[in-house]
Amino acid sequence: MALSTQPTDQELQHASYEEIIDFILPRYHQRHREQLAELITLAEKVENRHGDRGDCPKGLAKELQLILADLSNHMMKEEQVLFPMIKMGNYAMARMPIQMMKMEHVEHSDHIGTLKALTNNFVPPADACTSWQTLYAGVAEFVEDLTNHIHTEDDILFYRVEHHQ
Numbered sequence: 001m002a003l004s005t006q007p008t009d010q011e012l013q014h015a016s017y018e019e020i021i022d023f024i025l026p027r028y029h030q031r032h033r034e035q036l037a038e039l040i041t042l043a044e045k046v047e048n049r050h051g052d053r054g055d056c057p058k059g060l061a062k063e064l065q066l067i068l069a070d071l072s073n074h075m076m077k078e079e080q081v082l083f084p085m086i087k088m089g090n091y092a093m094a095r096m097p098i099q100m101m102k103m104e105h106v107e108h109s110d111h112i113g114t115l116k117a118l119t120n121n122f123v124p125p126a127d128a129c130t131s132w133q134t135l136y137a138g139v140a141e142f143v144e145d146l147t148n149h150i151h152t153e154d155d156i157l158f159y160r161v162e163h164h165q
Helices: 008-014 017-050 060-087 089-117 128-162
Strands: none
Touching: 008 017, 017 060, 017 128, 060 089, 060 128, 089 128
């Protein structure tokens, strides 16, 4: 069974571990890499152009770079260690790496709070230029994707592996 491009939780609950992983990799891992590269460039542009304004999201580019570094390291561990372990059926062995990934997911959630604070909850100023508006819309989309990504892993894939009989 191939999953749809945006499967429901119910579809994911009935999918194989391999199908879930094969959904996560392009939909979230690859997408986050693309999103963050674009957002960092856009944030630098906005900060350079509007840095003199009090409502400028100063530090946003730096926070996005930090998120990219943290997330890249995290996703690499999943891609190279945890996901292959799950695909091979080593569920008991996967429990410790899953706990580590869940702890890192909590740290990613902390980054979401910082992004919200830096962007006025993704609401640009009324007179914001197109780049600024695009930046905030992009950051909001990234946060929604990251939230769904964490949910898919923690509440569906990891939960199922941890409770595998």
